[in-house]
Amino acid sequence: MRFSKLLIPTSKETPNDATLASHIYLIRGGFIQSVGGSGLYNFLPLGKRVLDKVKQVVKEELDRVGCQEVSLAFVTPASLWEESGRYEKYGKELLRFKDRKENVFVLGPTHEEMMVNLVRQSVKSYKQLPLNLYQINLKFRDEIRPRFGLMRGREFLMKDGYSFHADEADMKREFDLMEETYKKIFRRLGLEFRVVEADSGAIGGSGSKEFMVLADSGEDTIVVCDGCDYGANIEAAVRQEKVCDAPAPQLGKEKVHTPNASTMEELAAFFDVDPFYLVKTVAMRALYDEGRSEIVLFALRGSDALQEVKACNAVDANDLVEVSEEELASAGLVAGFMSPIDVPEGVRVIVDKTIEGATDMICGANEKEYHTTGNTIEGNLDYHDIVAVQEGDLCAKCGGELRYTKGIEVGHIFQLGTRYSEPLGATFLDENGKSQPMVMGTYGIGVSRLLAAIIEQYHDDKGCIWTKETTPFDLYILVSNVKDEAQMRSAQKLYEELSAEGVDVLLDDRKDRFGAKIKDFELLGIPYGVVFGKKLSEGSVEIIERKGLAKEEVSLDEIKDKIVAKVRG
RNA sequence: CGGAGUGUAGCGCAGUCUGGUAGCGCACCUGGUUUGGGACCAGGGGGUCGAAGGUUCGAGUCCUUUCACUCCGACCA
Structure with missing residues (x-):
């Protein structure tokens, strides 16, 4: 074209x-x-x-x-979505609207x-x-x-x-x-x-x-x-279960005054233990259908991070959102000092499965400025995998580094x-x-x-580089000066011959100068270009490969076969 | 939704503080020159200044309201 x-x-x-x-x-x-x-x-x-x-x-x-x-x-009748139960679950991303009869569609x-x-x-x-x-x-x-x-x-x-x-x-x-x-x-x-x-x-x-x-x-x-x-x-x-070389804290079951220790770092420093032995308790509000929601505590090791999607799945919620300190307070919780143990009535708790049965753990006391030591995580708790795998963790399949x-x-x-x-x-x-x-x-x-x-995946600082199966054209024929009749005539001849062979050719026959056209060739990213320009008087043209921009001088008699070979190859 | 910002020609922007005939670059149109790395000269067209209301002799500019979009954080092919 x-x-x-x-x-x-x-x-x-x-x-x-x-x-x-x-x-x-x-x-x-x-x-x-x-x-x-x-x-x-x-x-x-x-x-x-x-x-x-x-x-x-x-x-x-x-x-x-x-x-x-x-x-x-x-356009889908909303009733179908109600049947499957996704009308609520899908959330605001689902565009809903009504027709003139007030029927709902999505x-x-x-x-x-x-x-x-x-x-x-x-x-x-x-x-x-x-x-x-x-x-x-x-x-x-x-x-x-x-x-x-x-x-x-x-x-x-x-x-x-x-x-x-x-x-x-x-x-x-x-x-x-x-x-x-x-x-x-x-x-x-x-x-x-x-x-x-x-x-x-x-x-x-x-x-x-x-x-x-x-x-x-x-x-x-x-x-x-x-x-x-x-x-x-x-x-x-998922990953191999982590182990910790640092010794477990030798502390009995005690309630300890811990002012200014509300983060994992501060707490680890306060007790001089590895965060592995701390329980990190993250509070989130879980949102369900029909506007229902509840506060959920997610408990995991201090050395781990919460993976929100896993957490969301664990409670089968539509979404998890952050909880403000005021909301926490009204639920009887204190930010920085929460614990999965002895939680206030009505607060749901999810515990990471890697701390099931863990001993000598330090938890919040669910009371301002207090933590408890010597805890064992046991009993009838709701255990799930809720941790985010981190770089350097070990592969569950082969033990290699992730x-x-x-x-x-x-x-x-x-x-x-x-x-x-x-x-x-x-x-x-x-x-x-x-x-x-x-x-x-x-x-x-x-x-x-x-x-x-x-x-x-495929571009450089000049523009696109399409792959063979995706390029809009197989070849870009660039006529340097369209007023030069010899250039235009032979370019057109090649264009027609290649088109007859089934090669998809874009013929740049615009009146612009060489500079503008070569820039467009680079920007459009068609895999090969042929330039009809100065060298035509010597009987040759130039093939440019878009990827790498390597140029090759080819005589007019060979050009057609060369291009066919490249495009088919 | 939370935080920050922007709305002026097709695109990118200035003008807003300090109210007084709406501008610049690119693109576009006409004519001419030019033709191997985004040309040049001359002429030209194009705008409800996001919208509504208000203040004023006069509003792109000041006030109020509103809408849209962009950027940073939570969703998915």
């Missing part, structure tokens, strides 16, 4: 709200356009081409393993309900299972803080797939198949990624894995092991079980004519986010 005919509004200026490379270059390259800020974007012709290519890869790989594409209605942030509804209407027998249905459609999440361009928009393109099975084992088989398929997809897109254990979040379900594109700008912290292939989101990471890295979540697969099929009544008759809820899996890929992830 001809550059002069395409809408590619490139710009020298960096938008002032853009900090991420992907955001800056996608806007500057004229791939996308912001719609009044606020996490909404238009895809311009170039961005749409990339999007379609990514979609195509996703679709091909899914169809190859038997998934079937559908397209669900975008814009789907994910479509479990809609897909289950589709299937329950048409699938009645085990003979129709298994089934894996997906769509690549817009989703809307009213994000608290949209930012980073396509990385966290409010409206975004997602592939969401749902599988339906007669039993757990078959669902697990499909789950593994999807894991392999996703790996193929991300490999084809040319991404460097890691599959990690994950928390299931608002979707629900048991086993879940995330596909993380490794990039420093990633919003997720992932824990990886240097010794083996273990990887997990910090929200779900470290943090950053990732962009581009895919997430879940073993759902009957979390949706049961409440929504998606049942089938098995071989014995008995009614059973379908066992489900759900699988997502952030398609529009992938564009951002690709650029985060």
Whole structure:
């Protein structure tokens, strides 16, 4: 296609709200356009081409393993969400609105309900299972803080797939198949990624894995092991139980006056013990459906940190928020001196499972300026894993050292079980004519986010660098001076010959000078460029490889074959 | 929601303190020159100054209210 005919509004200026490379270059390259800020974007012709290519890869790989594409209605009746129980649970991110008849609808942030509804209407027998249905459609999440361009928009393109099975084992088989398929997809897109254990979040379900594109700008912290292939989101990471070389405090059961010792550091110094032997008690307010909430104390070792997602899951809350000192006081608690032992009536306590049975522990006394020593954590308490794995902790799988890295979540697969099929009544008759809820899996890929992830992983200080499967064009032909008839004529000839071979060519036939055009070539990130310029009078042109910007002089007779070889290779 | 800040041309900004004919750069249009690293000359178009109300002879500027957006912390593909 001809550059002069395409809408590619490139710009020298960096938008002032853009900090991420992907955001800056996608806007500057004229791939996308912001719609009044606020996490909404238009895809311009170039961005749409990339999007379609990514979609195509996703679709091909899914169809190859038997998934079937559908397209669900975008507007969802709220009643479906009430049936599944997520209408309350999903929170403010779910955009709700009414039609003229005052019926309530939502814009789907994910479509479990809609897909289950589709299937329950048409699938009645085990003979129709298994089934894996997906769509690549817009989703809307009213994000608290949209930012980073396509990385966290409010409206975004997602592939969401749902599988339906007669039993757990078959669902697990499909789950593994999807894991392999996703790996193929991300490999084809040319991404460097890691599959990690994950928390299931608002979707629900048991086993879940995330596909993380490794990039420093990633919003997720992932824990990886240097010794083996273990990887997990910090929200779900586990470790070998910690041991402590420092001696346990030799203190009996006592109540000690501890003025000015309300933090773990102060307390460790006061008693001259390792924080390992202190009990850290964190108070949070847990929020539930219908506006209910309660104060919960989370107790763990002083040497550990609370992992909020794990904590939230432990109490099965929708969210955890901080508690003010006044609220604590009215519940009979004193900040800095709290304890999981002898708590006031009505305060729920969750204890980290690594301190179950721990002895010689120092706790708050639930009284200002007092702590108690010589405690043993035992009895009928509610034990859960609520600690955040830290760098340097040891891998539960191989004993190697764990470290943090950053990732962009581009895919997430879940073993759902009957979390949706049961409440929504998606049942089938098995071989014995008995009614059973379908066992489900759900699988997502952030398609529009992938564009951002690709650029985060592949860019330089000049612009985008697209991978083979994602580039909007295979080749950029740059005509240095369009008024030079020889240049224009041979460029056009090459353009036509390559187009006939099925190579996607962008012909830069704009009246601008060389400088402006080469900058746009670098900004747009098309893998190869051919320059028709000064050397044409000697019968040669220049090939530029976008990645690394290496230049190669090639004679006119060879250029076509060289390009075909590069693009196909 | 908590804290900080900004709303003036398509984009980036000045002007607001101290009220007096709305400006600059980029982009855009016309003509000409130029053509290997974002050219130059000349001419030109484009604005309810976020919105509403108030003070004033006069408001982008002062007062009140309101809306939107951005940035820093808790969510997710």
